Amino acid sequence: MEDLFDAMRNSIVEGEPEEAERLAREALTRGVDPMEAMSRGFLPGVNQVGEGFGCGDLFLPDLVRAGAAMKAAVRVLEPEMTRRGTAREVSGRVVLGTIKGDIHEIGKTLVGTLLTANGFEVYDLGVDVAPELFIQKAQEVGADLIGVSALLTTTMAGQRLVVEAADKAGLRPKVGVMVGGAPVTKEWAAEIGADGFSEDAAGAVALAKRLMDRA
Amino acid sequence: MSIQSISHPKLRLEVLSAEDVRRIHTATLDLIETVGVKMPSARAQEIVASHGGKVDVASGIVRIPGAVVEQALAKAPHGYTLAGRDPALDLPMDGQHCHLGTDGCGVEVIDPATGSRHRSTLADVRDAARVADSLDAIAFHWTPISAQDRPPESRSLHELLAIWSVSHKHVQTESIVTDREARVAVEMAAALAGGREALRRRPILSIMQCTLPPLAQDGGSLDAGLVAAEAGLPVGYMTMTSCASTGPATLAGTLTVGNAEVVSALALMQMAFPGAPVFYAAAQTAMDLRSGAYTGGGPEDFLFGAATNVLADFYNVPLSMGAFATGAKEPGWQSAVENALSSFMAVSTWSDMLLGAGMLHGSRILSYEMMLLDAEIWSILCAMSRGITVDDETLALEAIREVGPGGNFLAHRHTKKHMRELWRPTYFDRRPFSEWETKRDGAVSWANAKAREILATHNPERLAPAEREELGRMIAAVERS
Numbered sequence: 001m002e003d004l005f006d007a008m009r010n011s012i013v014e015g016e017p018e019e020a021e022r023l024a025r026e027a028l029t030r031g032v033d034p035m036e037a038m039s040r041g042f043l044p045g046v047n048q049v050g051e052g053f054g055c056g057d058l059f060l061p062d063l064v065r066a067g068a069a070m071k072a073a074v075r076v077l078e079p080e081m082t083r084r085g086t087a088r089e090v091s092g093r094v095v096l097g098t099i100k101g102d103i104h105e106i107g108k109t110l111v112g113t114l115l116t117a118n119g120f121e122v123y124d125l126g127v128d129v130a131p132e133l134f135i136q137k138a139q140e141v142g143a144d145l146i147g148v149s150a151l152l153t154t155t156m157a158g159q160r161l162v163v164e165a166a167d168k169a170g171l172r173p174k175v176g177v178m179v180g181g182a183p184v185t186k187e188w189a190a191e192i193g194a195d196g197f198s199e200d201a202a203g204a205v206a207l208a209k210r211l212m213d214r215a
Numbered sequence: 216m217s218i219q220s221i222s223h224p225k226l227r228l229e230v231l232s233a234e235d236v237r238r239i240h241t242a243t244l245d246l247i248e249t250v251g252v253k254m255p256s257a258r259a260q261e262i263v264a265s266h267g268g269k270v271d272v273a274s275g276i277v278r279i280p281g282a283v284v285e286q287a288l289a290k291a292p293h294g295y296t297l298a299g300r301d302p303a304l305d306l307p308m309d310g311q312h313c314h315l316g317t318d319g320c321g322v323e324v325i326d327p328a329t330g331s332r333h334r335s336t337l338a339d340v341r342d343a344a345r346v347a348d349s350l351d352a353i354a355f356h357w358t359p360i361s362a363q364d365r366p367p368e369s370r371s372l373h374e375l376l377a378i379w380s381v382s383h384k385h386v387q388t389e390s391i392v393t394d395r396e397a398r399v400a401v402e403m404a405a406a407l408a409g410g411r412e413a414l415r416r417r418p419i420l421s422i423m424q425c426t427l428p429p430l431a432q433d434g435g436s437l438d439a440g441l442v443a444a445e446a447g448l449p450v451g452y453m454t455m456t457s458c459a460s461t462g463p464a465t466l467a468g469t470l471t472v473g474n475a476e477v478v479s480a481l482a483l484m485q486m487a488f489p490g491a492p493v494f495y496a497a498a499q500t501a502m503d504l505r506s507g508a509y510t511g512g513g514p515e516d517f518l519f520g521a522a523t524n525v526l527a528d529f530y531n532v533p534l535s536m537g538a539f540a541t542g543a544k545e546p547g548w549q550s551a552v553e554n555a556l557s558s559f560m561a562v563s564t565w566s567d568m569l570l571g572a573g574m575l576h577g578s579r580i581l582s583y584e585m586m587l588l589d590a591e592i593w594s595i596l597c598a599m600s601r602g603i604t605v606d607d608e609t610l611a612l613e614a615i616r617e618v619g620p621g622g623n624f625l626a627h628r629h630t631k632k633h634m635r636e637l638w639r640p641t642y643f644d645r646r647p648f649s650e651w652e653t654k655r656d657g658a659v660s661w662a663n664a665k666a667r668e669i670l671a672t673h674n675p676e677r678l679a680p681a682e683r684e685e686l687g688r689m690i691a692a693v694e695r696s
Contacts, residue, residue, distance in 0.1 A: 059504035061459060101367075103433060106460060110507055153322055154367035154390075182509070183322040183361075183579065187334065200506035 004032070005041040008073070012045025013052075015065020017072035024076035034077040035086050042073045046117060053202070060201070064110065067117030090121045092144040092212045095137045097125035099158035104151035107181060110201040111147060118205050131161040135169045143175055145208055148194075150181040159184070160192040167193075176211040180204060216383070218304055219351040219594070221313040221562060225602025228563035230521040236529050239467065243474045244281030246430065251278035252479040253431035256438050259483055266486045275434075279479065287482035290489040293531045297355060297449060298417035300383040300407065300677070306354055306568075308449075308494070308533040313562050313600070314354035315593050317347050317586070318540050318571040319389050321360040324581045327666040332580065335360035339581070341377040342670060343573070346583055348382035349673040352572070352590035355385040359573060360581045369693045371396050375403060375420070376686050380678050387421040387535070387568075389453070393435045397422065397442035399693055403686050404448070407678075415447030423451040423496050423535060426476035428461035437483065444484045444491040451535050452480035453496030457509055460502040466515060466522075473499055474526055481532065494567070495527035498537025511542040511577035512553035521560040524567075536561045539571030539589050540578045546585045546659050550575070555592050562596050583666035584659050591642045598638040609633075641665075 004027060011020040020042065027037040049066040052058035074088070081087055094115055098108045105127050112122045123141055125133060134146050146166060150156040159179045166172050176195035179188075189197035195211055198204040231239075246252075254260060255275040264270045266287070268279035297306040297314075306314045323332045324339045340362050347353040358374040365373040371390040378386050391400050400420065401411075408414035422443040424436035432452075440450045454473030456462035462469030481493045501515035502508070510516070520538055527534035538557040543549035554571070561569050571578070572593070573586030603609075614629035624630045642658040644651060651657070678686070 056505075060502070060507045061464075061504070103427065107507070153320060153361035153363060154370060157367060182577075185323065185334075187332075188322075200508055202506065 001032070004030070005037075005044075008037065008041025009045040009048065011073075012042055012066050012069050013048050015062060015069050017069045020069040021072040021076055024073040028076070028080055033086075034080045034084070035088070037073075037077060038088060042070060046070055060110075063117065063202075064113050067113040070117050089119065091119035092208060093121045093123070093141055094145040094147055094208060095123045095125065095134055095141065095143045096147040096149070097129035097134060098127040098149045098151075099155050099162070100128055100130045101158065102150050102152050102155035103127045104149070104181075107151070107201070108147070108149035111149070111180065111204045114201050114205045115208055118209070120208060131158060131165045134162050135165045135171065138166070138171060138175055139169065145176045145178060145211055146171075147178045147180070147204070147208075150179070150184065153183045156181065156183050156188070159188075159194065163192050163194055176214070178204065178207055178211070216301070216304065216348075217351055218306070218314070218354045218384070219597055220306065220315070220354050221597050221600045223311050224313060224562060224565055224600035226563045226600055228521055228560070230518060230560075230564065231525045235467075236525055239471050239474060239526065240529060242471045243478055244284055246471065246475040247279050247284055247479050248281050249278065250430060251276040252475060253277075253427075254437055254479075254483070255432070255434035258441060259432075259434075259437040262441075262483060262487045277479075279482065283486075284478060284482045287485040287489075288478065288530055288532075290485045291481060291493050291530070291532050292490060294533075295449065295492045296417070297385040297387070297421055298408075298419050299385050300379070300419050302417075304354075304384050306385055308492075308567050310528065310533070310565065310567065313566055313596075314568050315352055315558075315572055315590075316355040316387060316535075316568055316570050317343065317353060317357045317359045318537075318574045318578050319357040319359050319361075321574055321579045321581050322363065323579065324360055325575075325583070327583045327663050327670065334363055335581065336364040337362035337373055337377055340374050341381055343581055343583075343586075344378040345381045345673050345675070346586060346666065346669050347573075348384060348675060349669045350586070350590050352593040353384070353586075355387055355568070356382060357387055357570060358390050361390070366694060368396070369690050372399055372403065372690045372693065375400060376683070376690065379407065379686070380683065381675050383677050385419060385421070387423055389423045389425065391422055391443075392424065392433065392439055394438035394442055395693065397439035399689055401442060401446040401448065403689055405446075406685055406689070407682060411446065418448045418492070421449035421451065421494070423453055423494075424480070426452050426454045426473070426480065428454055428456040428476060429472045430475055432476065432480055437480070440480065440484060441487055444488045444493070447491065449492040449494055450484055451494035451496040452477045453498060453535070453537070455497075455509070455537075456499045458499075458501035458515055459504065460507060462499070466518060469499055469501075470519065470522060470526070473497060478530065481530070494533040494535055495523070495530065496535040496537075497523040498540075498570070499523070509577055511540050512549070512557065516553075517556045517560040520557050520566070521564045524561065524564040527566075528564075533567035535568040535570060536566040537571055538566075538569040539592075540574045541585075542577045544576055544580075546575070546582060546588055546662070550585060550588070551592075554589055555595075558589075558592055558596055559599075562600060583670070584662040587662040587665055588642055588658060591640065594641075595638065
């Protein structure tokens with residue numbers, strides 16, 4: 001069994017989603033408690049990658065690959081966890097998207113991947129998302145956080161509309177609104193009354209955790 | 216008013232061999248034909264389909280046979296002129312000149328009077344254009360910062376008007392990204408140029424669009440480019456592919472992905488309007504491995520800076536190359552290293568246009584001090600590009616004979632004749648140490664003083680009241696509808 005857990009950890013560290021998925025299935029076939037597969041197999045891998053990134057041995061692509069492997073494992077284990085009534089602990093629910101008029105995807109997707117890898121449940125609405133859709137989705141899934149991305153100076157103004165719509169719908173302060181994207185500054189985030197801003201994906205995870213602690 | 220561009224540079228650097236270029240080209244055609252490029256524009260898709268390309272309507276991906284791409288590209292003119300509103304400011308795109316422009320499109324400005332940052336406004340666009348207008352090093356304008364106090368739908372047009380108000384130099388924009396804005400921009404340019412035909416003959420405006428790496432285009436950018444190409448304005452597509460994020464981690468792979476984006480867009484322009492002036496544009500980089508950010512400076516960027524013009528030359532079109540635009544947060548060691556090397560590499564392969572003067576933090580923040588210091592780097596490049604002339608006069612044998620062993624050349628007439636050919640600094644500190652020790656000032660503080668002087672004194676009026684009114688009405692019409 002220790003070999004299996006080792007292999008699970010390794011599949012995350014190496015960032016091999018197919019391997020992680022195969023090991024998750026193997027665990028279920030062998031009757032391993034999915035919570036144990038997570039806590040003794042996959043999660044130590046996530047922690048190892050986090051530490052490696054923290055001390056500069058690993059890089060962003062390592063985090064993204066680990067995130068993809070973790071997602072593949074969770075996808076296999078989750079139904080069994082639900083069946084046993086032992087749903088995993090979720091760090092928070094986040095609705096994410098790139099604002100209306102803007103089709104730049106990569107930054108937002110990166111934030112989603114890292115949030116998922118850190119135990120957040122992420123609802124990614126994609127690109128060109130109208131402000132009201134962020135609100136609808138947040139209400140539908142009971143989101144804790146809304147993340148709004150913009151790359152263009154012309155579309156950035158839409159972030160303000162999301163903050164206003166969240167206020168109007170009575171979602172705040174319970175639901176935090178995070179903004180990001182190349183032209184977004186700390187001053188802009190403050191001006192539109194967003195709850196937080198980050199210049200990069202790793203910072204967005206730290207911000208999300210901070211906002212969850214605040215609640 | 217004159218422009219100090221580099222003419223017939225003597226530097227030469229081989230960064231890609233002919234065989235390398237052939238392999239990148241073959242791989243590029245393969246990608247465009249088999250993987251395809253996303254072109255989410257009905258107009259673009261129709262054009263591609265009518266020229267034998269395959270369109271997948273659901274995904275918006277077009278696949279174009281390599282031969283069709285090559286035939287289309289062959290129709291692009293090899294040279295043309297970016298016109299100034301004053302012909303003395305014309306910029307030949309003939310492969311024998313390098314011209315420096317500003318950059319875009321930032322969101323903040325550092326006020327030279329206070330040193331504090333603020334969100335950019337239309338007044339800043341005008342100020343930046345005044346400073347750029349005053350500098351011989353700057354050959355053409357971009358909109359360096361966004362007029363964030365104007366509505367998004369007409370912002371790019373206000374910016375154009377602000378630049379034209381204070382400068383006769385050529386303007387190239389990257390912020391006109393819809394069919395609508397492009398139509399009005401053409402109308403505005405035509406009004407200044409003396410009609411549509413005059414504008415076609417002497418395009419005072421060129422339009423640059425960004426691609427959406429990997430292998431995609433923005434629909435509005437395609438539509439806007441087509442409007443400009445139809446009017447005869449030079450149109451370029453810029454790839455900003457980033458190693459390890461929007462492109463492969465390897466430089467050749469990232470060059471190829473970006474090449475496919477640019478080549479497919481330029482081919483589209485030629486399919487629609489054969490012979491329309493087009494240009495290649497690029498500012499590739501490598502992702503910062505820690506943060507994922509666009510770095511805007513580093514050895515990979517410098518290599519891309521040299522390599523891209525080799526590709527543009529292969530397609531026989533001019534290149535607008537991202538250079539300068541340091542990732543540094545203030546003028547200093549990093550900005551000097553990055554901006555010197557990036558511009559040197561682009562010049563070493565004779566890139567037609569270099570962008571980036573005056574920006575910090577990866578083109579996000581405008582700094583007037585940086586613009587002046589970049590202009591000084593440019594003057595070094597101009598001097599280096601002249602190379603070393605070897606002839607009877609420069610060998611100076613006669614003077615050497617006359618001075619002889621142990622003498623000096625200080626008072627020789629040959630020295631008087633040629634000494635002004637030697638480069639002279641504005642911001643290099645060549646003072647005695649004791650003077651520096653007393654004053655403790657230097658390049659940045661001198662550039663700051665100069666910037667404040669320019670802003671206080673260089674206030675040209677380059678539009679007649681009637682022109683300003685007419686252009687203003689065109690913008691107002693956009694805002695009313």
